[in-house]
């Protein structure tokens with residue numbers, strides 16, 4: 001059988017779970033991960049190349065006979081890694097810039113949805129020198145909460161939900177002067193607030209054929225009961241009961257199919273993973289956001305139940321043969337709890353020794369995110385440190401199994417949410 005050498009770009013929990021899943025494939029030759037983490041190192045070699053330096057990536061690909069590049073995070077995709085490698089005839093799993101703009105520009109995504117009549121919140125767009133007009137527009141609407149979004153990539157820090165005119169004024173001033181948004185807020189999307197429960201659906205597409213992989217629910221806020229600051233995600237579970245068969249059928253017909261078809265019409269055929277962030281409202285599912293990649297930590301929860309060979313799916317995608325494939329998902333429930341450093345997402349200490357991973361049950365996964373090896377010891381090296389993923393025949397069992405194992409892993413300043421999956425339990 002032919003085997004394929006793979007370069008996986010990224011270094012978080014998402015990439016550890018992708019590396020683990022790829023390692024199950026008979027088709028995998030050598031696996032390299034850039035930059036990877038101690039988790040991905042269990043399945044191959046971590047390499048120090050800069051994913052935003054495309055020439056460096058190309059050189060590595062040629063020297064190491066890489067036959068497929070898989071891109072985990074959004075930044076290299078939006079910056080054009082898929083365009084660059086495709087032009088050099090290097091197969092790459094992930095959308096080109098023009099398609100990754102569904103995540104890279106909220107204005108692009110909203111205009112696209114408007115054009116193709118894909119359900120989403122009403123909106124208006126303002127440039128940086130029109131913030132006074134934005135305020136007037138919001139005053140005229142006089143309906144709160146209202147949502148302000150920086151147009152560009154902002155690592156989850158560019159969305160503000162404002163409950164009053166005063167808050168909008170304060171926020172607009174802050175956005176203007178916020179260096180950390182560097183350019184992301186050159187344009188501002190003002191959006192109607194949608195009431196409902198959030199969930200996400202993950203789609204794999206070769207530009208023509210698309211398949212739903214699975215659905216999940218993330219927990220974006222730092223505090224229990226969905227309170228406090230937004231984070232990259234503190235935990236996820238799948239499937240999400242709010243995504244009923246009926247909801248899923250509507251999502252496919254009214255959102256996914258027109259998105260894939262619309263991108264073809266725009267001559268930006270979508271190849272890769274499409275993350276559809278949804279609000280399930282009283283009027284049906286509406287798009288909150290698109291992302292051009294797997295979610296983190298959702299990926300860590302949805303890859304374990306995937307019964308397909310992931311490398312085979314990635315190859316079928318880059319070879320435009322996805323119509324030959326169908327997705328097989330086990331009917332088990334999975335729960336992923338993120339162990340983080342106390343103080344995340346603002347300020348936190350690193351370098352704390354991690355112990356107890358060896359005590360975790362064999363059927364429970366521990367995916368590394370912010371960890372590193374120091375003097376032979378595993379220590380914390382980021383805000384989100386580890387992902388513990390347990391399973392069960394019911395959501396309750398999956399949650400219990402996960403938290404039982406969470407307790408076996410220790411490090412100083414460990415923080416995690418204790419209510420991952422609880423909205424799903426309430427719905428059940």
Ligand code: AMP
Pocket residue numbers: 121147149156159191192193194195198220277288289
């Ligand atoms: P985004 O980066 O666009 O996904 O926004 C981050 C989070 O803000 C989402 O996950 C939602 O919880 C919330 N959010 C964004 N847009 C809206 C909206 N129009 N209505 C309600 N909540 C929203």
Ligand code: GLY
Pocket residue numbers: 218232233291294295296297298
């Ligand atoms: N967990 C949310 C994201 O990956 O964007």
